Amino acid sequence: MPWPELLYAQVVKKTRRRRIVAVNRHVAIGTQAAVDQVLKAYGWVINTAFVERLNLSLRQRVAPMRRRSATSCKGEAGLDSQLTLFQVYYNFVLPHASLRQVLAEPVATNRRGSAKLWQPRTPAMAAGLTDHRWSLREVLMFRVPPWPQPQMV
Secondary structure, three states: OOOOOOOEEEEEEEEEOOEEEEEEEEEEEOOHHHHHHHHHOOOOOOOOHHHHHHHHHHHHHOHHHOOOOOOOOOOHHHHHHHHHHHHHHHHHHOOOHHHOEEEEEEEOOOOOOOOEEEEOOOHHHHOOOOOOOOOHHHHHHOOOOOOOOOOOO
């Protein structure tokens, strides 16, 4: 059962001879009015741009997901591990240009180019999960606490 606040829309593209001839959009979870209200705040419509961008990022950075790749994955566990590492890298290490913030005052770069005008941010920083960009070393050295195990009586 999905969360009550979840909104999910689907775009179905019909192609003929490798060309898109029709695009059908419909709401799968939630109501059309709720989806329109959220998208209208940003001036957006239902589209596949964000999903396609994420798919491209995945194919570029996770070898088994590439098209026509000589690299293969030995099993589902290996692919799961690579996808988990990519997810952490994407959200904690990689700054996103769309999330950057304007600095109140330009920062000098000690004669190594023009002054710094933007503060780069990661999705985790934008969500308030962290206050800095993590290094890959910091990600790999982070100790994850064990998942709570059910108590057997």
